Amino acid sequence: MNWQFILESVYADVKPVLGEGRVADYIPALATADPGAFGMSAVMLNGDCFSVGASDTRFSIQSISKVFSLALALRNAGDTLWDDVGHEPSGTTFNSIVQLERENGRPRNPFINAGALVVTDSIISQYGRDRALQEILAFIDKAAGSAGVSVNKTVAASEETWGDRNRSLAYFMKSFGTLKNLPTDVLNTYFHQCAIEMTTASMAHAGLFLANDGIDPISGSRFATHEQVNRINALMLTCGHYDMSGDFACRVGLPGKSGVGGGILAVAPGKGVIAVWSPALNQAGNSHAGTLALEFFSDRADLNLF
Amino acid sequence: MNWQFILESVYADVKPVLGEGRVADYIPALATADPGAFGMSAVMLNGDCFSVGASDTRFSIQSISKVFSLALALRNAGDTLWDDVGHEPSGTTFNSIVQLERENGRPRNPFINAGALVVTDSIISQYGRDRALQEILAFIDKAAGSAGVSVNKTVAASEETWGDRNRSLAYFMKSFGTLKNLPTDVLNTYFHQCAIEMTTASMAHAGLFLANDGIDPISGSRFATHEQVNRINALMLTCGHYDMSGDFACRVGLPGKSGVGGGILAVAPGKGVIAVWSPALNQAGNSHAGTLALEFFSDRADLNLF
């Protein structure tokens, strides 16, 4: 069925719930987002791009950045990355430190905060602290077809101001030797990486290599190997939505990664990518309308993997 | 590519590792299995069945029974089943009780032991304690095309003798009201259900409805709804291999469920089902050669979902 038609039907059907839930307020810079905003884009492997709503509005991608930093770190470090971070669901909340103490400072997977810090640490080991952020940005921007991805400095500053829990995770892992660089450098890069802004249109394009075995079908550039893509998608499916990953897998049936900014990136391997944004979150911290929209889209476009 | 040809190439390639690992010894009745045994069967949606090795040898399906009891319980109880058991990865070992205490006696998912006891409890609520086992057997036998599925009474007795950890889980949940029936009845049915024996050939057939939206394409019988199949497969992918579910998802990329008897059932939605058996286990308690064989098969038959 025509994806534009599906997008429009989905948009119509989620309109009644827009604004339900709560905008993230753990940092003031996110708390001002419009809870009723909604944008959604879908890109097919042939490059056709479809959108509805505020698909050209930039939003804070937050934890969705972890997908791209993971791809970049894997490209450089290869499987040695898994020495310092696992690839199993954690069964705990995104910022839990309990699992770290039980398992000697090695985070369960790259999508909980502790694991994402390990990934960023690996990127700093490769490029140095001064270039790391710029390389992450360049990676995403190239994947998005040079869409002009940028960092929102107000959000980055707010992350820094309210970043004590992440600092705690970083120093905890440093005490076990999991982090190789200075926690302050890792955190600085991480806070900025979380503050990257994109539109759903550019995000959908940026994720396209994950639906196409590592190659962006539009530019022809390779961003990851076949095996790396398999692993990244498997991790998104098992761990991409924190403590509701199982629920997302059951309802949407696609690898997906959410961010507290209200964005979700979903990958339909061999078919395309969908990006959605709506800032009001459900209790687990995932976009309420965004999750529902993906459930509808996956069902109507027959994308559910299961 | 021809699945029989792939099976044979896989069999040749795993032969060198047959016997590596340890046969389950938590109950004496399993400890006598031949660590070097190996059987594998694959069934396509059109009913074509292919096999290599000891595909007609009966083995103890153990935790793989949880997939079928879940399907049976869902058919009867519908979504009310999720009131008493979650659908999220647990992040802990299969017999952990820690998560239960933290979350008021509600197990994380139906594939950890505690969750499977809840599923069995639901079946007893439907059929009574005297018929529950027989209904589970009948369900599996029908799904397998009347293959003559049976319970190994020696294994069941051994489960009972060494079942104190499961008793502890059952009484713990009873104290929270999660179980509705007598723990002794739930445990008795559960111990027997774990002692069911099948061949890889019959198991592959039995799982076929999971690859075909709930309908066995050979008999035409419906065993589950489309939505239930989506959920069961999603659960197998996220939780089917205990603390190595993420690893299995990364390497094989298919919904799968393992048992300590050395069996693994893997589902390729829309394509077919593969069952493998080899009793020597890796550290996480999953068949060592079986996992490797599925990794090879998934890769060569291009079944990886990601």
Add this chain to the structure above:
Amino acid sequence: MNWQFILESVYADVKPVLGEGRVADYIPALATADPGAFGMSAVMLNGDCFSVGASDTRFSIQSISKVFSLALALRNAGDTLWDDVGHEPSGTTFNSIVQLERENGRPRNPFINAGALVVTDSIISQYGRDRALQEILAFIDKAAGSAGVSVNKTVAASEETWGDRNRSLAYFMKSFGTLKNLPTDVLNTYFHQCAIEMTTASMAHAGLFLANDGIDPISGSRFATHEQVNRINALMLTCGHYDMSGDFACRVGLPGKSGVGGGILAVAPGKGVIAVWSPALNQAGNSHAGTLALEFFSDRADLNLF
């Protein structure tokens, strides 16, 4: 100062709070206790006994029985008892199973439920399942000067009916080999031991050997060695009030053991013993008025060890 005078002043001062809090309702047989009831007795080493209130009313001693079963088990097993149970505070609630899983089925101390089951198990190993309860009763009765201690069969039956959490603890430890006897036998003895009834007057006498290096100064009988008494008192001080042991130590400054029946036994080494009973409990499950009365008594009789 004269202890009778102090008892009367304490009684007068706690009267306004009698009935505040909640009577234990985890078993129906306890839920009918009068929340405003109060009895208190103090015995000096010279045998002088003082009382106020309902000091001749029998109440369910519940967990206070753990002190006497520990003394009996130590007399028989000596320090080998500590192979299966520790002597450290647990930092968790009385019926927590989390600590057991973390520490391979060995409970932290003899006063949490799991630890008390180990103690009872040791007594069964010594006397057999048929005599164990009778020996515990005989030990307490002799310590109390043949006061006619008895088991309330209604309470014992209620413990049994609502004993699933304790069953879970017992089977959990059995799976680790911590318990040597059948969990059903250990539980049966334990449920009856918790249902023992005494008056505050007889309980104060029964505890006197703990204030006198192991010898009841009235009868001259030895119930424990000097070293055993030191250890039992140290355990009461550090672990006798579950998650409020530190608070009791700060406020009362004496080794003490509480029970959910509303009783508390407090030992003033070298001076005497105080027993109090008032069924309304505070949030931590300790007698509200009883704790306050002991705080007043300890202060006014200058008994605080610190």
Add this chain to the structure above:
Amino acid sequence: MNWQFILESVYADVKPVLGEGRVADYIPALATADPGAFGMSAVMLNGDCFSVGASDTRFSIQSISKVFSLALALRNAGDTLWDDVGHEPSGTTFNSIVQLERENGRPRNPFINAGALVVTDSIISQYGRDRALQEILAFIDKAAGSAGVSVNKTVAASEETWGDRNRSLAYFMKSFGTLKNLPTDVLNTYFHQCAIEMTTASMAHAGLFLANDGIDPISGSRFATHEQVNRINALMLTCGHYDMSGDFACRVGLPGKSGVGGGILAVAPGKGVIAVWSPALNQAGNSHAGTLALEFFSDRADLNLF
């Protein structure tokens, strides 16, 4: 019995075990201590001071400083201090963060590292970050009779270099609002406080107010109220030796606080204070010979509270 005579007999009896165990090596500055060193001092309420061994050698008091900082913080903040730190045993290791996550960033007691950081934070709130250390030093020095207490800057620098686990605890609590001041300021004061050096002779004098209801009997100065002393001693008894507090209570029967520098301070209320130092530690991180010496001394001088 004459305390000097007892000290000498104790010294003779522990000589065979001197050097058994391991010197703390978590920071390089402590790893160079002589494992066979031993000093011990005992002061009676009348001011008589007795010593054996290296009682005039300065050693790093480490966690024993937590007793004095607690007394100072209580003097200023009173019972409001307990809003941010509990007074219950933790059941976990000294640097565990698990309990903090379970209980919303409020540490269990002032003697685990997290709790001690809260105490130091309270002192900074009172005096400011620039004066806090100096006030702690002045408090201890005055309690010790102006013994010239000092900070070892090499040890303080080493604490700082290897302080990532403590940084993690501090930022964790900051994220919950438990700490009121900058974590860097709290940590800086804390690292220096741990690096304070004293002799056993001056430490025994410094603790004397804890044996005398808050007043140093030599100088007549009051350092704490009666109630505060009761609480500090109760905390030392229940929580003073981390995960071996129960063992110390059983064996020594006195409030005590150990440090990884090999020192232990023990209080005999109404009688006197004993300080011992020997750097080789047992598995729980407490002085091996020091604990044994206190067990002998407590027994021979009949000081065991129980």
